[in-house]
Amino acid sequence: DTGVSQDPRHKITKRGQNVTFRCDPISEHNRLYWYRQTLGQGPEFLTYFQNEAQLEKSRLLSDRFSAERPKGSFSTLEIQRTEQGDSAMYLCASIPPGGRDGTDTQYFGPGTRLTVL
């Protein structure tokens, strides 16, 4: 396994701009998750996909946020009209079909750190 990858690793943007992040899960992992982590806090769930279907969205995911996974492989998370409160680390995680060793362990990528000026 090459691991979950995320791009970019860092993004600095001005308030009001749109940003898009990409996540490539581990090959053949069919479930993909997005979390947001602010300074001094644990990650908070945003949304998850099973294959290309988005199955759950948190109330944290305002209408400025949209996530897609068009072919059931990589996923994108877009934030429109960014606000300073969007500054955080955005983490992606994936799980293989049936879980590994029978568990539902989520394997995390390195994250994308967003700074909104």
Next chain:
Amino acid sequence: GEDVEQSLFLSVREGDSSVINCTYTDSSSTYLYWYKQEPGAGLQLLTYIFSNMDMKQDQRLTVLLNKKDKHLSLRIADTQTGDSAIYFCADGYNKLIFGAGTRLAVHP
């Protein structure tokens, strides 16, 4: 709602044991997890425990689960400077609920 709580900071001497504690509210989870996060990095899975178990040992790591009290702990034996990081416990199915993390500082 579901909640996970952890103490925020722990300082130990190199070579001593570290014990990180966690309490949770969701009793329906099948597994509970411990993750480690180093500065600027993503989360690394350390270990997990099946909810029907009360103890799991994995090399230097020992996980204790008290389901009655909804209390989870992680013991790190012979703590090293490389163990300095933030440790998160998490529970849940599909959407993990994380604590705020315990910052472990290891000093000589």
